[in-house]
Amino acid sequence: MPTIGDRVEIERRPKLGGGGPGKIPHRRGYGGGGDDGDRGNPEGFQSREQRMRRYRIAMTLCIVSVTAIFLLLTVVYVFRMGKGRFDEDTRRWVRDWVPLTLPYLQLWINSAVLLLSSITLELARRSMIKKEEFAAMGIVPPRMRRDLPWLGMTVVLGFCFLLGQVFVWNILRHQGVFLESNPSRSLFYIITGTHAVHLVGGLAVLLYAVAGRLLAAKFESQRIAVEVTGWYWHYLAFLWFGIFALVHFARG
Amino acid sequence: MSSSTQLTNAFTSQSRLHRFFSTDHKVIGRQYFFLSLAAVLVGAWLSLLMRIHLVWPKAAIPFLGEIKPENYLAYLTMHGTLMVFFVLSTVPQAGFGTFFLPLQLGASKMALPRLTAAGFWTALASFMVLTISFVVPGGPGGAGWTQYPPLSAISAAGPGQGLGTDLWLVSIGLFCLSSLMSATGFLVTTIKLRCPGMTWMRMPLTCWSWFVTSILILLAFGILLAALVLLMLDRHAGTSFFVPGGLVISGKMVGHAGGSPLLWQHLFWFFGHPEVYIAVLPAMGVTSHLLSVFARKPVFGYKAMVGATLAIGALGFMVWGHHMFVSGMNPHAGFAFSSLTTAIAVPSAIKTFNWVATLYGGKIRYTTPLLFSVGFVSLFITGGLTGPILAQPSLDIYLHDTYFVVAHFHLIMAMAGLFAIFSATYFWFPKMFGRMMNERLGRLHFWITLFGSYATFMPMHLLGIAGHPRRYSDLMGVQYVAAMAPLQKFITFAAIVTIAGQIIFLVNLFWSMRKGRLAEANPWQCTTLEWTLPSPVPPEGYGGREPGVNHGPYEYNISGAKEDFIMQDAPAT
Numbered sequence: 001m002p003t004i005g006d007r008v009e010i011e012r013r014p015k016l017g018g019g020g021p022g023k024i025p026h027r028r029g030y031g032g033g034g035d036d037g038d039r040g041n042p043e044g045f046q047s048r049e050q051r052m053r054r055y056r057i058a059m060t061l062c063i064v065s066v067t068a069i070f071l072l073l074t075v076v077y078v079f080r081m082g083k084g085r086f087d088e089d090t091r092r093w094v095r096d097w098v099p100l101t102l103p104y105l106q107l108w109i110n111s112a113v114l115l116l117s118s119i120t121l122e123l124a125r126r127s128m129i130k131k132e133e134f135a136a137m138g139i140v141p142p143r144m145r146r147d148l149p150w151l152g153m154t155v156v157l158g159f160c161f162l163l164g165q166v167f168v169w170n171i172l173r174h175q176g177v178f179l180e181s182n183p184s185r186s187l188f189y190i191i192t193g194t195h196a197v198h199l200v201g202g203l204a205v206l207l208y209a210v211a212g213r214l215l216a217a218k219f220e221s222q223r224i225a226v227e228v229t230g231w232y233w234h235y236l237a238f239l240w241f242g243i244f245a246l247v248h249f250a251r252g
Numbered sequence: 253m254s255s256s257t258q259l260t261n262a263f264t265s266q267s268r269l270h271r272f273f274s275t276d277h278k279v280i281g282r283q284y285f286f287l288s289l290a291a292v293l294v295g296a297w298l299s300l301l302m303r304i305h306l307v308w309p310k311a312a313i314p315f316l317g318e319i320k321p322e323n324y325l326a327y328l329t330m331h332g333t334l335m336v337f338f339v340l341s342t343v344p345q346a347g348f349g350t351f352f353l354p355l356q357l358g359a360s361k362m363a364l365p366r367l368t369a370a371g372f373w374t375a376l377a378s379f380m381v382l383t384i385s386f387v388v389p390g391g392p393g394g395a396g397w398t399q400y401p402p403l404s405a406i407s408a409a410g411p412g413q414g415l416g417t418d419l420w421l422v423s424i425g426l427f428c429l430s431s432l433m434s435a436t437g438f439l440v441t442t443i444k445l446r447c448p449g450m451t452w453m454r455m456p457l458t459c460w461s462w463f464v465t466s467i468l469i470l471l472a473f474g475i476l477l478a479a480l481v482l483l484m485l486d487r488h489a490g491t492s493f494f495v496p497g498g499l500v501i502s503g504k505m506v507g508h509a510g511g512s513p514l515l516w517q518h519l520f521w522f523f524g525h526p527e528v529y530i531a532v533l534p535a536m537g538v539t540s541h542l543l544s545v546f547a548r549k550p551v552f553g554y555k556a557m558v559g560a561t562l563a564i565g566a567l568g569f570m571v572w573g574h575h576m577f578v579s580g581m582n583p584h585a586g587f588a589f590s591s592l593t594t595a596i597a598v599p600s601a602i603k604t605f606n607w608v609a610t611l612y613g614g615k616i617r618y619t620t621p622l623l624f625s626v627g628f629v630s631l632f633i634t635g636g637l638t639g640p641i642l643a644q645p646s647l648d649i650y651l652h653d654t655y656f657v658v659a660h661f662h663l664i665m666a667m668a669g670l671f672a673i674f675s676a677t678y679f680w681f682p683k684m685f686g687r688m689m690n691e692r693l694g695r696l697h698f699w700i701t702l703f704g705s706y707a708t709f710m711p712m713h714l715l716g717i718a719g720h721p722r723r724y725s726d727l728m729g730v731q732y733v734a735a736m737a738p739l740q741k742f743i744t745f746a747a748i749v750t751i752a753g754q755i756i757f758l759v760n761l762f763w764s765m766r767k768g769r770l771a772e773a774n775p776w777q778c779t780t781l782e783w784t785l786p787s788p789v790p791p792e793g794y795g796g797r798e799p800g801v802n803h804g805p806y807e808y809n810i811s812g813a814k815e816d817f818i819m820q821d822a823p824a825t
Contacts, residue, residue, distance in 0.1 A: 050444070053444060054363045054364065054440050054444050055364075057439070057440045057443055057444060058363070058364055058367070058436050058437075058439075058440045061435075061436045061439055061440070061470055062436065064470060064471070065432055065436075065470050065471070065473075065474045066474070068470075068471050068474040068475055069474045069475070069477065069478045072474075072475050072478045072479065072519065073478060076482065076493065076515065076519075079512075079515060080493070080515075083510070083512060084510070085496065085497055085509060085510040088498060096509065096510045179485070179489050179490065179491060180489060180490030180491055180492075183491070183492065183493070183510065186485070186489075186491040186492075186493070190481070190482070190485065190491075194478075194481075
């Protein structure tokens with residue numbers, strides 16, 4: 001069928017050069033050099049970077065999915081706040097949303113702790129980048145001057161935040177505010193609880209990175225864990241302030 | 253190549269257990285395939301029970317006895333759940349996708365193999381939790397696969413509403429996690445592991461549909477998961493999201509107040525409508541692919557196909573309200589949902605037009621996969637034409653709770669989806685199991701299934717227009733409904749014949765696995781990369797070799813070429 005042939009002829013020819021997806025191959029053996037050791041040597045720089053990029057994309061997707069969950073909870077929050085119920089006795093709509101009374105002091109302390117943990121994690125990430133050069137050369141990374149155990153501090157701060165959240169829930173419980181008391185309270189517990197559950201996931205990965213040496217994990221894997229969890233952790237901190245803003249400005 | 257033999261050795265030295273709990277995408281793909289096969293057998297058996305009960309309400313079924321109304325509702329729920337989640341959204345996406353996505357992109361593994369494996373084992377756990385509900389006291393829940401509250405939210409509302417519904421919620425929660433894991437792997441694989449030369453616009457349409465479906469899964473299943481948690485809290489923690497106050501159930505006033513059943517419907521269908529496309533987009537991808545292969549012509553309008561896939565995915569998130577016209581809705585919202593729903597007809601029509609145009613003037617090879625693909629197009633058109641009818645609120649209010657809707661979604665989603673699954677099975681069987689399926693049996697299977705599904709579902713339109721309500725177990729006492737009994741009987745006979753016809757498929761499948769003709773590397777003379785590998789695909793995939801792509805995926809009958817097809821990795825001309 002000549003007509004089809006003509007159509008395909010005008011398809012764009014692939015550009016030469018480059019090695020990433022969507023480019024014409026440069027194969028080992030010809031062209032000479034320019035390979036960066038990414039094909040034959042899986043420990044090489046290129047493959048490390050590519051592994052990292054894979055995990056980064058996966059993390060971005062994970063964040064998208066988590067955002068969907070929190071968007072849904074926010075929608076339910078706003079919907080439930082505005083909605084009332086029809087009272088059969090008085091034949092009128094009544095709003096049944098009891099405004100939230102929050103333990104602000106404790107919440108602010110928790111926020112500060114989470115923010116601090118975000119900062120220490122960023123410092124941990126930066127110190128790991130420096131060490132990685134040594135690890136790539138097969139040298140045990142030396143302890144650097146002024147290099148505090150940032151990662152361990154992040155984990156401790158993460159646990160502090162979780163404890164602080166438990167503390168907040170306890171304060172509310174002692175005030176007689178339970179999950180089933182009122183939709184406002186249900187949603188406060190559910191949203192903060194869901195946030196805490198997601199934080200536990202991040203904490204688990206950080207613990208893996210901290211205990212990596214004991215688990216005989218490669219330094220590279222630890223670094224990827226820290227790098228990728230970093231994104232997640234900052235996102236959760238950002239999300240926390242979003243939640244805080246929601247429960248503060250939309251108390252009802 | 254030394255690295256290749258090393259890889260082979262590494263794979264063959266693995267223990268049997270290690271191969272079973274494998275991170276190899278080919279193993280996981282086959283595992284998904286058999287999981288869905290188990291689910292479809294249970295689901296089909298339940299539909300048979302329901303059809304028999306509708307016609308002979310007092311019939312005693314061997315081992316089960318007489319089917320009571322609550323049993324009927326439980327079967328309805330489980331049939332829907334199994335078919336929608338574990339068959340239609342599992343095998344075309346997670347099954348064939350896990351197996352063939354990396355191969356078609358020229359990669360030897362998924363980007364995140366452990367995550368993909370975890371996805372499968374979570375899906376298996378989810379399936380087991382669901383099937384356990386058959387044997388717990390009270391049996392499975394009866395609130396339908398949509399689990400509308402208050403029925404699903406109050407344990408006292410029925411025998412299956414206690415433990416059975418809890419198990420349902422846990423099972424589907426696990427399924428959400430499984431789908432999210434699997435979809436993440438798909439997306440990263442598609443973005444990062446395309447081999448050199450495999451540009452976006454050189455991906456086979458199957459890969460495009462798996463990609464778009466994964467995006468839908470990523471956005472939709474998280475929503476369902478959160479909604480399930482809220483429903484679970486309503487059931488066990490005393491919250492009131494979905495249960496209104498003042499309800500008296502089984503003689504007792506419920507303790508909830510102020511919840512909204514409509515809220516659940518919005519949340520569920522915000523997931524539920526994309527879910528329809530999660531089920532049907534991979535089926536569309538497979539159909540586009542196969543029509544081109546067997547018509548020996550390039551896909552007509554490749555770019556339009558990609559655009560239509562994306563458009564359907566995007567529009568799919570804006571139309572959930574059309575499931576709720578009868579639930580009560582602001583007319584303005586109803587109008588918006590109605591117009592957007594009708595708008596989906598545009599990309600769908602583009603696809604249908606392109607399928608027909610792909611076939612037009614081709615040197616068609618009438619193989620079983622082609623027959624099933626053409627069957628898909630036929631069923632998609634038949635089922636699709638009732639879509640715009642149901643998209644009109646005024647018509648939908650009359651038709652929504654009748655068999656008309658049953659006919660609509662079974663034709664367009666269930667049967668069309670199933671036909672694509674069949675065509676994919678016949679087509680990729682040599683690549684998955686190394687042997688060919690029997691063509692003669694395949695053709696027999698096709699004709700029985702095609703006529704059977706039309707005979708089963710076409711008369712349901714008539715039932716619906718005549719006002720036969722759906723979901724009820726026994727309406728023999730209602731005069732105008734009882735008058736439709738002969739047609740119902742015909743449908744049941746058709747259903748029995750159709751399901752019996754599937755035995756041919758099962759025989760063919762298992763017989764061909766052991767005794768079928770050995771397949772060569774490229775039995776269908778197809779251009780995509782998976783056919784450059786021997787059949788079945790060796791564990792190491794491409795091994796140390798990385799394919800390079802110089803051609804589009806559908807270069808058939810190109811003038812000047814030696815054969816009537818050009819492999820994607822053939823040298824550039």
